[in-house]
C-alpha cells in the first residue's frame with residue numbers, strides 16, 4: 664500500500680524536528696567512556712519506555728482476554744505481533760531469545776553504565792507500587808520523569824490513532840537516526856561495543872524493512888480519510904518528538920557537567 668497523502672504530509676511536517684534529534688549534541692556521547700556510560704544508562708530508559716507503547720498496542724489492537732474473538736484490523740494485529748516477538752524475544756542478538764531492553768541493559772551494565780535508577784523503577788513496579796507516581800520519591804532527573812510521564816499519559820489516556828501514530832512517527836521513524844548517528848565511535852568499547860553496534864544495526868534493519876512501513880500501512884488503515892483522526896495523530900506525534908528532544912536536552916546538560924568535572928579533575 665503506497666503512503667497516503669496524510670502520511671506523507673505528516674512526514675514532511677516533522678522533518679525539521681527529526682533533523683534536530685538526529686543532529687543533537689547529546690548524540691556525540693559515545694566517543695568517550697565517561698560520557699558513553701552516562702548516555703547508555705540514560706538511554707536504557709528509552710528502551711524500557713518503548714515497551715509501554717508495544718504493550719498498549721497489544722491491549723488495544725489484539726484480543727488479550729478470553730474467550731477469543733477476532734477484533735480490529737488484521738494488518739494491525741499482525742504488526743503488533745511482529746513487533747512484540749522481536750521486542751520481547753528476539754533471536755537475532757546472539758544470546759538466544761532476549762528482549763531488546765534486556766540486551767541493551769546487559770551491554771550498558773557491562774560497560775559500567777549506571778543503570779541503578781531504572782532497575783529501582785522496575786523493582787518497585789514488581790512490588791506493586793503505583794507507577795508513575797512513585798517516581799517523585801526517587802532521585803529521578805526531571806527530563807527523564809517528564810519523558811516517562813508523557814508516554815504514560817499517552818498509553819493510558821490517548822486514542823488508538825495517537826498511540827499508533829506516536830509508535831510510527833515518533834519512535835520507529837527516528838530510531839534509525841539514533842543508531843546511525845548516536846553510535847559513531849565505539850572502538851574503545853571492545854566486544855561489548857561490537858554487540859551494541861549489532862544491536863543498533865538490528866534496529867535500523869527492523870525499523871526500515873518491517874516496523875515503520877507496516878506501522879504506516881496500519882495507521883493509514885486505521886485513520887483512512889478521517890481528517891479529525893489525522894489531526895490528532897499529528898498533534899500527538901509533534902508532542903512526543905518535542906518530549907524526546909527535551910530528553911536529549913536534559914541528557915546533554917548532564918554530559919556537559921561530566922565534561923566540566925573531567926576538566927577540573
Ligand SMILES: [Fe+2]
Nearest residue numbers: 750763764866
Ligand atoms: Fe527494539
